[in-house]
Amino acid sequence: MSDNIPFELQVGIIKRVLPVKSLIRFRSVSKQWKSLIDSPEFIADHTVNPAQPQHLLVKYIVDSKEKHVSISDNDDSLPHHNSSLIVPPTIIDTIFSILDCSHGLVCLYGDFRGPVSRSKMTVLWNPSIRKSVGIVIPNEFVVLGFGVCPKTSDPKIVAIKNGNRIDSKAVVFTLSSGAWRSITTNLHLPLNSMHLSRKPVVIDGVIHWIAFDNLPRWIISFDLTSEEFGEVELPDSLAHAANLSISNFKGSLSVLIYKEAAVVCDVWTMIKTGDPMTRFTTASFKRESDRIIRFMKNGQMIREHICMRPRNFPVTTLEVYDSYSEHRNYLRVSGFFDPHIMKTSYTESLLLLNHSVSVIL
């Protein structure tokens, strides 16, 4: 019997290795393995695999220093502290916010000290392989949303003029082309008075925002594959709620309404796009400042809880909360969380592995 198994069998094995850390190390085994793992087909297949290990990215401030931490967050075990992360060098010492996360890429947005003095820049960052690419936003445009097209594994950014008022024109950036393209929005809303929420939610290759006309009225969607906008009117019972946000609940788009001084939270879910929203579950929180970060597959939720320590110093902790048993499990990370920075959850992926350019103008 020979000592080597045929390469095609080795491929079968490598394809089933999910953790990105292992795959990066396997690139050093042989030239064959490196070219296999670096190939766009392998990266795309790996990226869309639903069984990826998931992590929570948290930024917090301790002793006046900013720290970024990745927390291992898989549905079959409690989240636990994983590792400290170092943000891409382009954005150290700048104020940025996390726009969103998709297929393992975190999209950071803010005023950066880019090559063109101070400009608005977006950085796509893959924390699992520590690679990032910066994209300068054209003047007067504002980034609306980010996502990875599920069909082509191509990261895309949507931007619009005029602050966050919807316009009839928008621009889309695709990483594969490295350029911005104009598209029309084709929406039938009273565009002059509507503006969009700042926190998009990406589900199944579609970006969603809430559109406000003083009060929330619509959900706007952008399909990353077809690059088309869509609109769904919120039912009347939801439409005029004051404290409303959208989230991903068990794979479907859900609307969270914090009622009664934020003690009670209703979750309304749209099971299929275009279906009416059905009321799913009611979770009650103890304090006004609890915010849901993400729902786990088993219906539990990870949320942020602020409590007052001695000498009135607010401390924020993360906890896993089960609304049925009302049981809480505290996660080990605690410190002062900057409320303007979103905590976000990302999966492991190999996207950006092949990308060599560090800033795109």
Next chain:
Amino acid sequence: MSFSKTIMLRNYDGETFVVDEVVAVEPQTIEHMIEDGCANTSIPLPNITSKILSKVIEHCKKHVETPNSNEKDAKADLKSFDFDFVKADQGTLFDLILAVNYLNIKGLLDLIYQTIADMIKGKTPEEEEEMRRVNAWVFSCFVGVTCLYFKSKKI
């Protein structure tokens, strides 16, 4: 009582195995041979040893005999059978993967792929050093990583 049709498989060691046709057609290779009419006396499998062939037949039998329902019990039973099935030593797994690839049994091949993938992911360099001493073919997977480890030690 009706007789189910049986197929004879003759292997590398010259031994013959008699299996029910439903079990014998799990491997796609054998199914095609039967369709092509090559199975009049016995099907030759010269590159598979008795030990491996009997393991493969055991797996095919179990999966054919278990009803294809969505019942929790049936699924759990199969799962635990598969779990014990792959608890073989690395040499056996190596021979198994070559045989199963030749016989073209998709479900079993996926199982072995996943088993080996779980074995090689997430190992520290020390564990890899140990594996290298134990098994030559696994070493061929890790030679690059081990060299890298020693390189970094010198710095």
